[in-house]
Amino acid sequence: MTEADRKGFDLNGLLAERAAERYDLHARHLNHQLPRMLHTIGFDKVYERAEGAYFWDDEGNDYLDMLAGFGVMGVGRHHPVVRRALHDALDASLADLTRFDCQPLPGLLAEKLLGHAPHLDRVFFGNSGTEAVETALKFARYATGRPRIVYCGHAFHGLTTGALSVNGEDGFRAGFDPLLPDTPIALGDLAALERELRRGDVAALIVEPIQGKGVHAPPPGFLRAAQELLHRHKALLIADEVQTGLGRTGDFFAYQHEDGVEPDLVCVAKALSGGYVPVGATLGKDWIFKKVYSSMDRVLVHSASFGSNALAMAAGLATLSVLEDEELVANARRTGDLLRTRLAALTDRYELLKEVRGRGLMIGIEFGRPKSLGLRSRWTMLQAARKGLFAQMVVVPLLQRHRILTQVSGDHLEVIKLIPPLVIGEPEVERFLAAFTAVMDDAHNGGGLMWDFGRTLVKQAVAQR
Structure with a gap:
């Protein structure tokens, strides 16, 4: 591209000059509740590039994408x-x-x-x-x-x-x-x-x-x-x-x-x-x-x-x-079966984990009321404030501690949905399983940071009533 072609509009220059304003621009001119929500749950990251099933923040950290832009990135980012x-x-x-x-x-x-x-x-x-x-x-x-x-x-x-x-x-x-x-x-x-x-x-x-x-x-x-x-x-x-x-x-x-x-x-x-x-x-x-x-x-x-x-x-x-x-339909079946089977095997290990279901690389992880007294009292506190808070408590540390992006599967649902790009394979399955078990171990062992965040969510839910 010649200098004459660039005259009048330079996208790279505009981004270099004003990309740091992204959250303020959105708060002023778009849906003001989105940046507010992202700040509250600690999702206010600055992502700078993406490829395949990963993206990278402004510090060079990689993140595993198990959301695929709500499913649009089926063949991975920037194929x-x-x-x-x-x-x-x-x-x-x-x-x-x-x-x-x-x-x-x-x-x-x-x-x-x-x-x-x-x-x-x-x-x-x-x-x-x-x-x-x-x-x-x-x-x-x-x-x-x-x-x-x-x-x-x-x-x-x-x-x-x-x-x-x-x-x-x-x-x-x-x-x-x-x-x-x-x-x-x-x-x-x-x-x-x-x-x-x-x-x-x-x-x-x-x-x-x-x-x-x-x-x-x-x-x-x-x-x-x-x-x-x-x-x-x-x-x-x-x-x-x-x-x-x-x-x-x-x-x-x-x-x-x-x-x-x-x-x-x-x-x-x-x-x-x-x-x-x-x-x-x-x-x-x-x-x-x-x-x-x-x-x-x-x-x-x-x-x-x-x-x-x-x-x-x-x-x-x-x-x-x-x-x-790239035989991605077959890969979705094979990799999805592996991930779902490995997750389902954890239901006997974690009393907060109720069910794992789905097909291929569309998987739902549902949480439910635990049996033990200590966990049940905490679960009841969350449910009284707002259904769906425990699932949010899992989603947040998956991103903040393990750099894995997931989503709660709907308002007031205790379900996490996984819809990653169809290009993922065994390494991504292992990374997700390691992170998920770490988060669940923390929840079942009374991990302070996770339940402290739960109290923050409860206060936020009560304040919005």
Whole structure:
């Protein structure tokens, strides 16, 4: 780049000059509660670079990423293949987003995606998982001529108004009513689903093959039985694979763990671009798309300004190539089985550890009420202040003492969720296990620092009431 090219805007110079203001800038101009929360729990780190399953702070310390940016970094951070594809797309100076032509990249990415779901025929590209869900809801309603969507309690499908209407977490819905007239059932409750279907106004059931909040899978056979019920009543099955898709659970799509399940619409996003570019996709059956786009007058009845943009499509093609070439789906199954088995073996050792569950590299670690009197009194103190505080007490020392980033799996949940990049292997498993056992040993031995932090969280929770 020449000096003339740099004139007027120098990104590197701007960052060098003002990067130290990052937390103050966010507090002043963005969500002011985020820096406040990060300061409170000691997560206010300064990260300067990232690669693969690791990032590094301003002192050169490495951190193991077991969060993957809420799942978007499926192939790891700054994968060279995806990075090169983005450079190639920029250097090609493509006639992108003219809106009145047909560029090759969207068709090529759709073809590649549909190869992993051969019972589906067409793809709509948007910009996020929420948009993929909104598309599925609109298409299901229009194709069936029915207004109502059934969803599952504790589900998470996004935060725009339509997606929020099928969100099973009250904390996200509170204060945003009225929403669309949709209906919750318990995950796995076939009788409740059939009752709703008999009313004749249900367009679809939307379901995560494994719920992100709490990492809960439906009972074996539920998806297949639900699909049969839905089709008998001329309703559709929508699989939300935004977090579970693209190899996360050890199959390309999580619904593929159950034989015979062929959703009518499938939503994907997050990991599709390798973490670089916002992208979402809704895969569906031919007859659904042809009903929505039934004439030339309806050619733009559903569209997205940045949908199918060249950078997102190039990143998506490169990401799918990496998943295949590096056999990351098989690695997710193998490494996930190892990590989950080793963690599950600890449930007999730690009374605070209730259950380990999940598939592939989507693992939930749930904590529960201990039996011994000393631990039970401390647990009761935390629960009285706010459910979920013990899980937060585990997450914080994992980062502060062991430089491992994890997350609590939902508000008021005593569950930690692990969704690391699919590139991790045995060394990362061993590092996490060593750190986790050290934190659990400290908790069970009455470690002062951990329980002192618990008291800090209790005070914070009480102050916010």
